[in-house]
Amino acid sequence: MYRLNEKIKDLKPYDPVEGGYRIHLDANESFLRLPPAILGEMEEALARAAFHRYPDPAARELCQAFADYYGVPVENVAAGNGSDELITVLFTGFLQRGETFATVDPDFSMYAFNGYLQEARHICVPKGEDYSLDIDKLIETCQNEGVKLLVFSNPGNPTSVVCPREEIRRLVRGVDALVVLDEAYMDFSDQSLLPECLEYDNLLILRTCSKALGLAGLRLGFAVGQKPLIDAVKAVKSPYNVNVLSQALGTVVLRHPQALRDALGQILQSRDQLLSGMEDLSREYPGRFTLLPCATNFAAMKLPDGEGLFRYLGERGIAIRYTGGLVRITCGTPEENRAVLEEMAQYFAAVQAAEE
Numbered sequence: 001m002y003r004l005n006e007k008i009k010d011l012k013p014y015d016p017v018e019g020g021y022r023i024h025l026d027a028n029e030s031f032l033r034l035p036p037a038i039l040g041e042m043e044e045a046l047a048r049a050a051f052h053r054y055p056d057p058a059a060r061e062l063c064q065a066f067a068d069y070y071g072v073p074v075e076n077v078a079a080g081n082g083s084d085e086l087i088t089v090l091f092t093g094f095l096q097r098g099e100t101f102a103t104v105d106p107d108f109s110m111y112a113f114n115g116y117l118q119e120a121r122h123i124c125v126p127k128g129e130d131y132s133l134d135i136d137k138l139i140e141t142c143q144n145e146g147v148k149l150l151v152f153s154n155p156g157n158p159t160s161v162v163c164p165r166e167e168i169r170r171l172v173r174g175v176d177a178l179v180v181l182d183e184a185y186m187d188f189s190d191q192s193l194l195p196e197c198l199e200y201d202n203l204l205i206l207r208t209c210s211k212a213l214g215l216a217g218l219r220l221g222f223a224v225g226q227k228p229l230i231d232a233v234k235a236v237k238s239p240y241n242v243n244v245l246s247q248a249l250g251t252v253v254l255r256h257p258q259a260l261r262d263a264l265g266q267i268l269q270s271r272d273q274l275l276s277g278m279e280d281l282s283r284e285y286p287g288r289f290t291l292l293p294c295a296t297n298f299a300a301m302k303l304p305d306g307e308g309l310f311r312y313l314g315e316r317g318i319a320i321r322y323t324g325g326l327v328r329i330t331c332g333t334p335e336e337n338r339a340v341l342e343e344m345a346q347y348f349a350a351v352q353a354a355e356e
């Protein structure tokens, strides 16, 4: 009789919030559909696409469009089937079994998961009370524990907090480990290390099309770094990792910088609406929750019973996330933001009434 090995026998598939929700504010996607003009160009690109052939393994056109949009040299870019795939590629290629990787806590769960599958040794460095990165502690840990790979997100998920560029710089300079800097949300902030990424031989930056660029369904992520690192990524990944469809359609979208900037502006407006509503709530119900400083497209809040708020909203058809001890709410359309703010107001009113 065949038995699954110890490593995988108790694993469960990734479980996104699913079910009959009317409002999805749980996955930090963009709430915007693509504009008709871009959809029209996509149709033309589809008609030209060679579906009977394997895709370009180097995804050259797509990488060129990404490189042009972000102002980096194309030879320093590798494309992945979402940055999720690139995270897996980095853990399988850049870590040997039993070697040590470090993460921070709380952070994106896929890092620790991939390290676990790779049978690597894991060191986790907690974030501070205010969810800032403890840079000194990270440098000390990396140098004393022989860390080969350090990975974290900036701005952070699920905290929404951004660490100043200068501090990240000090960290990258201070360690021998490969630093994988996941800038999935950096389009919403201004502390990117992308412009100076090529100055460091131990820095790989990950970016994704799933958040600010509004293409979560296409599955496109990118790694940027010095050529030896990027060439290694390309050598480790599976050859046809980004399919013909995603390459063609992603290229169309990245060739529309003005449309992307307009969309970003709308998302930032939505986030400001959500945040100012939450600030009003925190004045109305003082001490009930703490809103973390926001550098992304989601609000992060700390409260005694996060699970309770998560369930309350879920029962009313609104999906959010409760993870890493924080409630995380993606900004949505103006109506969606209003709906979640109204339900939250009722929740806090009910909690308050129950205490009186």
Ligand SMILES: *Cc1c(COP(=O)(O)O)cnc(C)c1O
Pocket (backbone or CB within 6 Å): 028, 081, 082, 083, 084, 085, 108, 153, 157, 182, 184, 207, 208, 209, 210, 211, 216, 219, 220, 221
């Ligand atoms: C959403 C997210 C990603 C994006 O992953 P994709 O596979 O590109 O969709 C990567 N890192 C973090 C921290 C995220 O929150």
